Amino acid sequence: MAKDMGTSPDEVQFRFRDDERVDHATITVDACCDQTNATAVRIEPGDDARVLLPFLDRLALVEVNFPAFGDGRGYSSARILREAGYTGELRAVGAVLIDQLSHMRRCGFDSFAPDKRLDEEDAARAFATWENVYQRAADARRTIADKRHEA
Amino acid sequence: MYRYDQYDQAMVDARVAEFRDQARRRLEGKLTEDQFKPLRLMNGLYLQLHAYMLRVAIPYGTLDSRQMEMLADIADKYDRGYGHFTTRQNIQYNWIKLEGTADALADLATVEMHAIQTSGNCIRNISADHFAGASADEVVDPRPYAELMRQWSSFHPEFTYLPRKFKIAVIASANDRAAMRLHDIGVRIVSRNGEVGAEIYAGGGMGRTPMIAPLIRDFVPIDQMITYAEACLRVYNRYGRRDNKYKARIKILVHELGAAEYTRQVEEEFAHLLSVGVEPPREELARIAEYFAPPAFVDGPKTVDRSDPDFALWVDRNTHRHKHDAYVSAVISLKPAGGIPGDATSDQMRLVAKLAREYSFDELRVMHTQNLLLPHVRIADLHALWTALDEAGLGSPNMDTIEDIIACPGLDYCSLANARSIPLAQRISERFAQSGRTEVVGELKLKISGCINACGHHHAGHIGILGVDKKGTENYQLSLGGSEAEDVSLAKITGPGFDEDGVIAAVEKVTDVYLAARSDGERFLDTYRRIGMEPFKEALYG
Numbered sequence: 001m002a003k004d005m006g007t008s009p010d011e012v013q014f015r016f017r018d019d020e021r022v023d024h025a026t027i028t029v030d031a032c033c034d035q036t037n038a039t040a041v042r043i044e045p046g047d048d049a050r051v052l053l054p055f056l057d058r059l060a061l062v063e064v065n066f067p068a069f070g071d072g073r074g075y076s077s078a079r080i081l082r083e084a085g086y087t088g089e090l091r092a093v094g095a096v097l098i099d100q101l102s103h104m105r106r107c108g109f110d111s112f113a114p115d116k117r118l119d120e121e122d123a124a125r126a127f128a129t130w131e132n133v134y135q136r137a138a139d140a141r142r143t144i145a146d147k148r149h150e151a
Numbered sequence: 152m153y154r155y156d157q158y159d160q161a162m163v164d165a166r167v168a169e170f171r172d173q174a175r176r177r178l179e180g181k182l183t184e185d186q187f188k189p190l191r192l193m194n195g196l197y198l199q200l201h202a203y204m205l206r207v208a209i210p211y212g213t214l215d216s217r218q219m220e221m222l223a224d225i226a227d228k229y230d231r232g233y234g235h236f237t238t239r240q241n242i243q244y245n246w247i248k249l250e251g252t253a254d255a256l257a258d259l260a261t262v263e264m265h266a267i268q269t270s271g272n273c274i275r276n277i278s279a280d281h282f283a284g285a286s287a288d289e290v291v292d293p294r295p296y297a298e299l300m301r302q303w304s305s306f307h308p309e310f311t312y313l314p315r316k317f318k319i320a321v322i323a324s325a326n327d328r329a330a331m332r333l334h335d336i337g338v339r340i341v342s343r344n345g346e347v348g349a350e351i352y353a354g355g356g357m358g359r360t361p362m363i364a365p366l367i368r369d370f371v372p373i374d375q376m377i378t379y380a381e382a383c384l385r386v387y388n389r390y391g392r393r394d395n396k397y398k399a400r401i402k403i404l405v406h407e408l409g410a411a412e413y414t415r416q417v418e419e420e421f422a423h424l425l426s427v428g429v430e431p432p433r434e435e436l437a438r439i440a441e442y443f444a445p446p447a448f449v450d451g452p453k454t455v456d457r458s459d460p461d462f463a464l465w466v467d468r469n470t471h472r473h474k475h476d477a478y479v480s481a482v483i484s485l486k487p488a489g490g491i492p493g494d495a496t497s498d499q500m501r502l503v504a505k506l507a508r509e510y511s512f513d514e515l516r517v518m519h520t521q522n523l524l525l526p527h528v529r530i531a532d533l534h535a536l537w538t539a540l541d542e543a544g545l546g547s548p549n550m551d552t553i554e555d556i557i558a559c560p561g562l563d564y565c566s567l568a569n570a571r572s573i574p575l576a577q578r579i580s581e582r583f584a585q586s587g588r589t590e591v592v593g594e595l596k597l598k599i600s601g602c603i604n605a606c607g608h609h610h611a612g613h614i615g616i617l618g619v620d621k622k623g624t625e626n627y628q629l630s631l632g633g634s635e636a637e638d639v640s641l642a643k644i645t646g647p648g649f650d651e652d653g654v655i656a657a658v659e660k661v662t663d664v665y666l667a668a669r670s671d672g673e674r675f676l677d678t679y680r681r682i683g684m685e686p687f688k689e690a691l692y693g
Contacts, residue, residue: 045393048389069186069312070189070272070312071312071393072272072309072310072311072312072313072388073388073389073393075308075309075310075311075312075388076309076385076388076389079309083423083427097186098176098181098182099169099173099186099190100312102308103306103308103309103311104308106308107308107309119181122172122176122181125172129165129169130162130165130306131161131165132158132161132162133306133308134162134302134303134305134306134307135303135307135308135429136427136428136429136430136431137308137309137429143431144158144159144162144302145302145431145432145435146432147158148156148158148434148435148438149432149434149435149438
């Protein structure tokens with residue numbers, strides 16, 4: 001497996017799912033559209049996540065690559081997949097840093113394979129930063145406004 | 152005005168704790184400066200020429216006396232006893248130390264204030280009409296809608312790493328006092344057949360490529376406004392340019408796609424997001440709106456004793472018509488002749504806070520023109536108010552005159568600047584005040600930026616001045632004919648630039664041309680639009 005074609009399960013530092021890990025390499029979005037049996041794909045920042053919508057039911061793993069932490073396109077890709085009903089693993093890979101974790105989680109990522117391993121304690125604190133949230137997003141958390149107006 | 156409940160307070164407290172932790176990790180070497188930079192920026196902390204600068208958010212420019220007193224305390228405790236009010240209705244402190252920042256943020260949090268998203272490539276502090284809730288000409292008070300957007304945009308998980316910064320302004324009047332169409336998104340709350348909704352403009356901005364935002368939706372029902380904004384942002388986040396920092400604002404995307412194609416993509420995303428359901432519950436807007444219920448106005452005198460000409464001039468210049476006829480909104484000028492535009496000392500802030508308690512239902516505003524405002528003053532109290540202001544050096548009768556200059560911090564503070572803005576503003580206001588020409592010229596909005604980023608709004612000045620670096624010396628380009636108001640337009644450059652003395656003389660010359668050519672009731676801008684650039688060029692370069 002080429003290093004640049006997906007992370008292996010042991011590179012995954014945080015995973016919020018109980019199902020079995022997909023243990024084969026991801027392919028590009030273009031290849032995924034041509035290959036009818038692919039179950040793992042990797043989205044680059046410039047890819048249109050919506051191209052994958054017809055194949056969602058056969059995908060078990062989507063990696064969203066963050067070559068640079070300041071490029072936020074992957075957050076939209078993740079939400080778009082979750083909004084379309086994708087329930088497989090959604091893995092953030094690349095320049096995944098402590099201070100991006102809570103936002104990524106809200107956008108629907110449920111596994112994380114950072115380039116550089118993160119401090120476990122710092123990460124645990126980061127995942128728990130926001131006890132409450134203002135916006136609706138991909139994580140189905142009840143928002144502050146929902147709580148204010150619940151019966 | 153809006154008050155935090157336990158949720159809002161917990162969010163701000165969580166943010167302070169998060170920043171404290173980030174600063175610790177930076178000091179421990181766990182974060183590189185490159186990694187720390189966007190985090191400190193999203194907490195309003197810039198590294199400037201001489202020190203850190205902290206920009207504190209004042210959502211839609213509204214605050215109370217307790218908050219203003221805290222701003223004064225911050226100035227004394229963490230800075231040098233003064234602060235600088237900005238065109239984003241915020242306040243900046245220019246001499247901050249990194250070590251003290253988390254404590255300053257914690258102090259701010261005790262009075263429901265913060266520096267969240269006052270910088271960084273995220274949705275910035277929402278600005279609004281400074282006369283909101285007071286002006287006779289508004290459809291509704293725009294601030295509940297701005298507050299709804301504040302909550303939606305705070306810590307938005309999808310839009311924290313946008314291609315570039317993103318500024319939103321909300322107004323609710325045909326008269327635009329917030330430069331609404333020079334924002335990334337401009338919102339005008341309107342009423343159609345009795346139903347409240349929003350007109351949406353997108354892709355405006357100043358900077359090196361100024362653009363006026365086109366209208367992309369003439370009516371979004373108010374209970375879909377957040378969804379529509381989310382669609383606008385998602386299209387921008389996905390397709391805004393990231394290859395070149397100078398082409399990364401939404402205005403370039405809208406321009407390159409064309410307004411029609413950008414709108415088509417937004418509408419498609421909007422339809423999708425409506426099906427997902429991202430709008431806050433409708434009751435939330437109603438809950439917020441209750442906080443903005445008008446104060447208990449009482450009837451009273453509708454006129455003032457004009458026997459003191461200085462007072463009468465101040466009333467004419469610095470007060471604005473109120474929706475209740477026994478009240479006015481009173482502008483507190485932070486533009487004393489020869490002073491630094493937008494600067495206030497901690498003592499002045501405390502005085503203004505006290506006056507707000509005494510005369511304006513404990514409410515204050517920061518104007519995008521870098522002045523302060525008491526929104527609800529009884530006409531009967533005006534003389535007492537003016538007397539107190541005048542004694543403190545805050546009574547300059549110069550709103551919207553050539554002395555009411557918008558100026559960025561420029562090369563005196565800013566690491567991006569090419570030229571100084573402040574000394575130029577000081578010399579121009581002093582010269583016009585001394586010659587008595589300010590009153591003769593009347594309304595004339597002069598705006599000065601010390602570099603092409605246009606923080607001083609020079610593109611929108613009736614007269615604009617842009618400082619550039621010309622082979623190592625400061626040079627100033629003059630432009631004419633801009634407006635940030637409902638008659639929005641972009642200023643045009645007159646021709647070759649000037650040195651500092653030269654540009655001051657040039658400003659005088661263009662006012663000469665105006666005075667010679669104006670017909671009855673014409674402002675400088677009106678005369679320029681009627682006679683065109685040529686007579687001005689002739690006077691400057693002929």
